[in-house]
Amino acid sequence: MAIEDDVLVIGGGLAGVTAALAAADQSAQVRLVSYKQSTLRHASGLIDVLGYTPTGDGPLVDPFEALVDLPEGHPYERVGLEAVREALSFFDEIAGDAYDGGHTDANALVPTHGGTVKPTARYPVSTAAGLASDGRDTLLVGFETLPDFEAPLAASHLEAAGAPFAARGITVRFPGIVRDDAKVTRYAHLLDQDEAVTTAAGETTARDALADIVRSQLEDEARVGFPAILGDDHANAVRADLAERLGVDVFEVPMGPPSLPGLRLEDLLYDALEDASVRVTTGVPVVEYETGTSGQIDHVVVDRNGTEIPHRADQYVLATGGLVGKGVRSERKRVFEPVFDCHVPHPADRYDWFVDDVFGDQPYARFGLPVDRDLRPLDPGDEPEFSNLRAAGAVLGGYDFAAEKSGSGVSLATGYVAGQRAGMEARQ
Amino acid sequence: MSDAQQPTDDGGPGDDDFEPIQVFPEAEEMDLRPGADNCYKCSTCDTNCPVAEVDDEFPGPKFQGPEQWRLKRQDDHDIDDSVMKCSNCMRCDSACPSEVPLSQMHNTARAEYVEENMSKLSREYWRNRMLANYRRLAPLGSMFPRTTNFMMGLSATQWLGEKLLGITGQREFPEFATETFREWWTARGGAQVENADKRIAYFHGCYANYNTPEVAKALVRVYEHFGYEIMVPNQHCSGTPMFANGMLEDARRSAETNVRELAWALEDGADIIASCSSCSMSLRQEYPELFDFEGTEEVAANTWDAVEYLRVHEDLEGELEGTSVGDKFDDFAYHAPCHARNQGLDGQTVEVLDAIDGITAHDVGDSCSGISGTYGWKKENYETSMKIGSEMFEHMEDADATSGLTECPTCSMQMEHGTGYEITHTLEVLEAALVGPAEADGQ
Numbered sequence: 015m016a017i018e019d020d021v022l023v024i025g026g027g028l029a030g031v032t033a034a035l036a037a038a039d040q041s042a043q044v045r046l047v048s049y050k051q052s053t054l055r056h057a058s059g060l061i062d063v064l065g066y067t068p069t070g071d072g073p074l075v076d077p078f079e080a081l082v083d084l085p086e087g088h089p090y091e092r093v094g095l096e097a098v099r100e101a102l103s104f105f106d107e108i109a110g111d112a113y114d115g116g117h118t119d120a121n122a123l124v125p126t127h128g129g130t131v132k133p134t135a136r137y138p139v140s141t142a143a144g145l146a147s148d149g150r151d152t153l154l155v156g157f158e159t160l161p162d163f164e165a166p167l168a169a170s171h172l173e174a175a176g177a178p179f180a181a182r183g184i185t186v187r188f189p190g191i192v193r194d195d196a197k198v199t200r201y202a203h204l205l206d207q208d209e210a211v212t213t214a215a216g217e218t219t220a221r222d223a224l225a226d227i228v229r230s231q232l233e234d235e236a237r238v239g240f241p242a243i244l245g246d247d248h249a250n251a252v253r254a255d256l257a258e259r260l261g262v263d264v265f266e267v268p269m270g271p272p273s274l275p276g277l278r279l280e281d282l283l284y285d286a287l288e289d290a291s292v293r294v295t296t297g298v299p300v301v302e303y304e305t306g307t308s309g310q311i312d313h314v315v316v317d318r319n320g321t322e323i324p325h326r327a328d329q330y331v332l333a334t335g336g337l338v339g340k341g342v343r344s345e346r347k348r349v350f351e352p353v354f355d356c357h358v359p360h361p362a363d364r365y366d367w368f369v370d371d372v373f374g375d376q377p378y379a380r381f382g383l384p385v386d387r388d389l390r391p392l393d394p395g396d397e398p399e400f401s402n403l404r405a406a407g408a409v410l411g412g413y414d415f416a417a418e419k420s421g422s423g424v425s426l427a428t429g430y431v432a433g434q435r436a437g438m439e440a441r442q
Numbered sequence: 443m444s445d446a447q448q449p450t451d452d453g454g455p456g457d458d459d460f461e462p463i464q465v466f467p468e469a470e471e472m473d474l475r476p477g478a479d480n481c482y483k484c485s486t487c488d489t490n491c492p493v494a495e496v497d498d499e500f501p502g503p504k505f506q507g508p509e510q511w512r513l514k515r516q517d518d519h520d521i522d523d524s525v526m527k528c529s530n531c532m533r534c535d536s537a538c539p540s541e542v543p544l545s546q547m548h549n550t551a552r553a554e555y556v557e558e559n560m561s562k563l564s565r566e567y568w569r570n571r572m573l574a575n576y577r578r579l580a581p582l583g584s585m586f587p588r589t590t591n592f593m594m595g596l597s598a599t600q601w602l603g604e605k606l607l608g609i610t611g612q613r614e615f616p617e618f619a620t621e622t623f624r625e626w627w628t629a630r631g632g633a634q635v636e637n638a639d640k641r642i643a644y645f646h647g648c649y650a651n652y653n654t655p656e657v658a659k660a661l662v663r664v665y666e667h668f669g670y671e672i673m674v675p676n677q678h679c680s681g682t683p684m685f686a687n688g689m690l691e692d693a694r695r696s697a698e699t700n701v702r703e704l705a706w707a708l709e710d711g712a713d714i715i716a717s718c719s720s721c722s723m724s725l726r727q728e729y730p731e732l733f734d735f736e737g738t739e740e741v742a743a744n745t746w747d748a749v750e751y752l753r754v755h756e757d758l759e760g761e762l763e764g765t766s767v768g769d770k771f772d773d774f775a776y777h778a779p780c781h782a783r784n785q786g787l788d789g790q791t792v793e794v795l796d797a798i799d800g801i802t803a804h805d806v807g808d809s810c811s812g813i814s815g816t817y818g819w820k821k822e823n824y825e826t827s828m829k830i831g832s833e834m835f836e837h838m839e840d841a842d843a844t845s846g847l848t849e850c851p852t853c854s855m856q857m858e859h860g861t862g863y864e865i866t867h868t869l870e871v872l873e874a875a876l877v878g879p880a881e882a883d884g885q
Binding site: 197198295 | 491494496498535755756805
């Protein structure tokens with residue numbers, strides 16, 4: 015016997031989880047299988063839709079205005095503008111008050127740890143007080159033991175970028191952290207649990223000690239930004255406590271990997287899966303599939319540390335990620351999709367896969383699956399590879415999410431559409 | 443594009459006869475280089491490490507694995523002693539988005555540290571050796587279970603254990619059963635069902651044999667209910683506590699016995715079933731990663747978790763539909779052991795129990811219990827172990843249940859230690875639902 019469900023989603027990132035939730039929303043019995051942990055922990059936790067056009071214009075004020083002009087084959091063009099809006103509303107409902115930005119179509123500008131600003135459609139509440147469009151003067155605080163955030167540099171970078179406020183950066187010692195390479199989860203845990211720490215002033219708690227250190231250096235700035243390590247499970251309480259003790263607003267600056275806002279988003283999404291009774295299997299890859307009599311996928315085989323376990327569903331969603339998530343892989347002579355070997359268009363000569371300018375218009379960035387408007391992957395003859403397989407997220411081709419700042423939005427929109435249609439069809 | 447414009451590192455475009463140049467000599471031992479090279483330092487593993495989150499002193503899995511491996515390419519580098527603080531929960535394995543075999547690297551580094559850098563005369567060495575080789579001590583305790591239980595329960599014994607051996611006095615030693623599973627099995631005359639088509643070889647492990655034979659008996663009754671012929675081959679410790687303590691040679695000896703015995707069972711047409719998630723993890727993943735006896739791969743590929751096997755080979759959920767467990771059990775706070783999680787079994791118990799009427803298993807989240815086998819028994823780790831476990835204790839107390847459920851013997855100890863709840867194994871619940879208490883008691 016196989017392990018049976020109505021819809022099987024392969025991949026546990028933003029696209030996969032959204033697909034699973036959208037399918038469950040159609041009353042289907044859904045299972046999500048994910049091999050390794052999703053790259054959400056690499057991600058900033060920001061939900062962008064479109065920051066720049068494919069030709070590099072931007073930052074865009076209104077991403078939706080630009081969506082209608084995207085080239086054929088772009089994932090947004092495949093699903094259409096309305097689906098993008100519906101997917102965002104779907105996300106807003108899941109995220110509740112953990113995210114801001116739903117009040118407007120316009121992009122928000124969120125300062126990053128490099129001192130640049132990123133145009134984004136939704137942002138974690140922890141970053142809300144830091145928006146670059148806000149004119150209040152800003153103090154950025156970095157830590158000696160956390161070299162990923164160089165606060166003075168980020169502050170001067172923000173000013174140089176034309177932010178409408180004065181920004182100043184300081185570097186302090188984080189109370190309670192001894193080693194030079196403590197993990198970000200260690201910082202977060204100290205603040206979450208408000209653990210006892212010893213400072214020059216004696217025994218105190220982590221939150222008190224941090225507030226004391228910053229207060230002594232606060233001038234007349236109206237808000238203070240920290241690298242995004244302010245707690246994990248109790249991030250809101252940590253921020254509120256620090257704000258109260260400092261007497262000014264406190265915000266987080268999203269960081270590179272591993273990222274607490276990405277981790278919190280992952281927790282939020284997986285809690286939603288549990289609430290929606292989606293069955294979740296993690297840590298094991300899908301390695302094979304068998305087709306049925308009419309060429310549809312009959313079942314897939316999951317490898318559990320060497321033992322092969324069949325999983326059968328009526329509908330399948332492939333959301334295994336792109337080149338980083340390994341949903342698209344490459345060898346010397348080919349680029350391929352490893353689970354179903356779906357067609358990935360790419361030049362035969364690998365020297366045509368890239369251009370020499372590192373930040374140039376890289377062809378490989380657009381490698382991925384071509385799909386029809388139902389998000390079914392297409393073979394070289396433009397026919398669906400399988401009648402019951404849809405694809406979502408970074409495994410799709412035809413867009414460069416890093417350049418466009420469209421990664422989360424595409425994952426949400428295509429995950430939502432793929433999951434909803436899979437759920438509807440499975441129920442019939 | 444022509445080769446004149448762009449130098450190529452192969453025979454040129456269109457040349458299919460690419461022959462890579464041999465840069466490194468053929469590996470004679472296990473080759474960890476590809477694994478180390480796969481690490482692009484995203485640090486996802488570090489954010490999953492339950493030890494690094496609570497212990498400043500621990501540099502995390504990324505250091506213990508690929509970074510330490512690279513440092514070791516220089517002859518003048520010893521393995522850092524912090525490798526002994528790794529609890530071997532193996533969460534970093536499934537965390538890594540780039541397929542770095544972290545626990546394999548930790549296991550080999552730990553073994554090298556113990557071999558090269560730990561004094562064989564030290565208290566730590568002997569304490570660890572003793573903890574790792576529970577399987578050798580248990581038969582002694584089990585010979586006079588009541589006396590042993592009495593002795594081990596004495597505060598004087600606990601005090602001595604802590605002072606002499608560095609085994610924490612905070613925990614109570616698990617009690618030895620008055621009749622081991624194997625004694626019971628022999629007394630009942632072995633298998634009660636013969637079936638050449640449906641045959642399993644049960645790897646019960648040490649704990650279900652010496653301490654919780656009720657779990658092993660539950661497995662027997664559930665499998666006989668489905669018409670399976672059960673074989674109970676000779677077996678040694680799975681090796682889990684030995685890997686965790688860097689006693690790789692002890693583990694190798696045990697593994698050799700197990701692979702040989704289990705490979706024979708495979709020849710008899712049996713599949714291998716384990717009821718302890720760390721035992722199945724060991725047979726499935728650690729053996730093929732660390733050893734290459736004849737049959738290692740076959741044993742790994744044919745080893746199953748006890749519940750998973752029934753789900754795939756029988757209609758377990760269909761069979762459970764409409765059953766109940768009467769007053770025997772109530773709702774559970776369920777903890778998925780790290781080693782079950784790493785086998786993709788994290789959601790299984792909740793899904794399966796869903797089919798039984800009147801009871802629910804509430805998943806208490808993905809935190810680690812913190813005991814990690816022998817780790818939390820060591821005096822120097824006790825506090826860290828309890829700090830890691832605090833999240834699970836909180837979630838257990840928040841769950842709408844007053845007893846616990848898990849598949850791992852040491853997680854079970856930690857759950858009981860932290861909450862005072864009585865802890866049950868999933869197989870005992872299936873036994874109650876499928877076989878019923880009356881029939882079970884009558885056997």
